[in-house]
Amino acid sequence: MCGIVGIVAKSNVNQTIFDALTVLQHRGQDAAGMVTCEADRFFLRKDNGLVNEVFRTRHMKRLMGNMGIGHVRYPTAGSSSSAEAQPFYVNSPYGIALAHNGNLTNTADLREQMRKENLRHINTTSDSEVLLNILAHELQQIGKLQPTEDDIFSAVEALHKRCRGGYAVVAVMTGYGIVAFRDPNGIRPLVYGQRVTDEGTEYMVASESVALDISGFTLVRDIAPGEAIFISQDGEVHTRQCAENAALTPCLFEHVYLARPDSIIDEVNVYKARMRMGVKLAEKVVRERPDHDIDVIIPIPDTSRTSALEMAHHLDVKFREGFIKNRYIGRTFIMPGQTQRTKSVRRKLNPIELEFKDKVVMLVDDSIVRGTTSKQIVQMAREMGAKKVYFASAAPAVRYPNVYGIDMPSADELIAHGRTDDEVGTEIGCDWMLYQDLDDLKDCVLAGNDAVAGFDASVFDGNYVTGDIDQNYLDRIDAERNDAAKGGDKKASSNESADLHAKIS
Numbered sequence: 310m311c312g313i314v315g316i317v318a319k320s321n322v323n324q325t326i327f328d329a330l331t332v333l334q335h336r337g338q339d340a341a342g343m344v345t346c347e348a349d350r351f352f353l354r355k356d357n358g359l360v361n362e363v364f365r366t367r368h369m370k371r372l373m374g375n376m377g378i379g380h381v382r383y384p385t386a387g388s389s390s391s392a393e394a395q396p397f398y399v400n401s402p403y404g405i406a407l408a409h410n411g412n413l414t415n416t417a418d419l420r421e422q423m424r425k426e427n428l429r430h431i432n433t434t435s436d437s438e439v440l441l442n443i444l445a446h447e448l449q450q451i452g453k454l455q456p457t458e459d460d461i462f463s464a465v466e467a468l469h470k471r472c473r474g475g476y477a478v479v480a481v482m483t484g485y486g487i488v489a490f491r492d493p494n495g496i497r498p499l500v501y502g503q504r505v506t507d508e509g510t511e512y513m514v515a516s517e518s519v520a521l522d523i524s525g526f527t528l529v530r531d532i533a534p535g536e537a538i539f540i541s542q543d544g545e546v547h548t549r550q551c552a553e554n555a556a557l558t559p560c561l562f563e564h565v566y567l568a569r570p571d572s573i574i575d576e577v578n579v580y581k582a583r584m585r586m587g588v589k590l591a592e593k594v595v596r597e598r599p600d601h602d603i604d605v606i607i608p609i610p611d612t613s614r615t616s617a618l619e620m621a622h623h624l625d626v627k628f629r630e631g632f633i634k635n636r637y638i639g640r641t642f643i644m645p646g647q648t649q650r651t652k653s654v655r656r657k658l659n660p661i662e663l664e665f666k667d668k669v670v671m672l673v674d675d676s677i678v679r680g681t682t683s684k685q686i687v688q689m690a691r692e693m694g695a696k697k698v699y700f701a702s703a704a705p706a707v708r709y710p711n712v713y714g715i716d717m718p719s720a721d722e723l724i725a726h727g728r729t730d731d732e733v734g735t736e737i738g739c740d741w742m743l744y745q746d747l748d749d750l751k752d753c754v755l756a757g758n759d760a761v762a763g764f765d766a767s768v769f770d771g772n773y774v775t776g777d778i779d780q781n782y783l784d785r786i787d788a789e790r791n792d793a794a795k796g797g798d799k800k801a802s803s804n805e806s807a808d809l810h811a812k813i814s
Contacts, residue, residue, distance in 0.1 A: 312336035319508035337381035347374035380408035404483035411476035475713030495534030577757030587619030607631035617673035665693035680724030
């Protein structure tokens with residue numbers, strides 16, 4: 310889960326990229342970077358930290374040029390060193406800088422191809438650098454001093470044939486323009502928009518439509534799965550489908566947790582989708598416990614608030630804000646290490662006693678991943694005097710690793726892996742555990758765009774849409790990316806030795 314942006318404008322783009330990255334900050338809090346282009350020169354600034362920490366006035370003054378790209382990162386693969394911050398760039402051919410959201414599933418093979426067949430050195434562990442070098446190699450194979458948009462699209466076509474996984478990419482070529490493209494399954498989101506000025510029309514490509522909104526760009530449409538868009542430095546827009554058998558199967562978890570509620574992704578209004586999730590939860594409560602004794606519904610801020618409010622409305626139950634959130638603590642499930650996640654929950658949320666005391670409370674969260682936050686929140690509710698504590702998740706149980714760019718790589722770190730819903734409830738200490746049904750969740754998103762062919766719902770059902778994931782791959786990424794491998798203190802669990810039987814679609 311990263312955020313990307315690319316802009317071709319009529320004036321300096323540094324401030325516009327900065328603004329776009331600030332509203333994409335939720336997609337990555339580990340590092341930020343920007344490359345701008347003026348004539349035939351790149352200007353680069355990247356480092357670990359939040360956007361407003363990485364870019365100071367002295368840096369912004371040096372980031373000159375009318376086109377550029379930006380990136381916010383949190384690591385799912387490789388290390389968290391500042392050397393891994395994006396964008397990456399190569400000098401040959403032309404000068405290309407690239408930023409990427411997602412994860413390649415055949416990185417190891419591609420890295421070897423780069424070294425042995427293409428004679429290219431990969432300096433980091435990032436699959437984004439692999440993507441950059443593949444794009445550069447394919448352009449170099451075409452071998453033109455001045456490539457046309459057809460040449461650029463041909464290079465993207467060749468890249469799609471070599472790369473597997475979920476990826477949304479934006480790249481800037483010195484003296485030419487911006488090229489952006491999306492994987493053939495459309496797993497990771499990518500949109501583009503335009504802004505009309507007195508000097509001419511400007512264009513932006515970004516992970517979410519909110520990045521367009523903040524700077525006055527109008528959303529044109531989503532980039533289709535497998536499609537590439539090339540925006541020349543003069544503002545000419547060219548698009549082409551560059552992949553065979555492309556199908557829109559976007560990541561379902563984007564709508565549950567990752568995206569901002571004010572975004573529109575694949576023509577689906579995220580806010581409305583989350584409202585529908587609350588309605589479906591209410592309907593499930595009525596089915597399972599028509600004589601429920603819920604006194605109050607309380608969201609776990611912030612992502613679940615929309616679903617919780619609709620759930621309360623349809624159950625005719627009071628909705629209350631029971632937790633005050635510290636805005637300066639990051640999203641806990643993506644923090645490195647169990648100890649840091651555990652400490653952060655208490656620092657992030659503070660309960661209001663009067664909303665809990667002597668009440669039957671239904672807590673609502675967007676999802677339960679590792680269970681760290683949920684367990685402590687249930688405990689807080691009991692400490693505040695709640696008679697009973699129920700817990701509802703707007704998403705189904707997360708039981709399988711994600712391999713397409715979300716930091717859920719290790720099955721034994723997922724609280725629901727190898728457990729029933731009731732067992733998860735027991736583990737987090739609640740009196741009733743309620744999960745959204747997967748079909749209901751899909752319906753919530755499909756109601757916004759019935760043209761969606763399917764979903765990457767692999768974290769819920771173990772079906773990996775790229776068709777190249779087997780148990781050996783899952784075992785390898787588990788060993789590489791679990792908390793112990795990252796330097797965190799992985800907490801042992803009773804299902805640590807459970808075998809993960811991934812279903813291949």
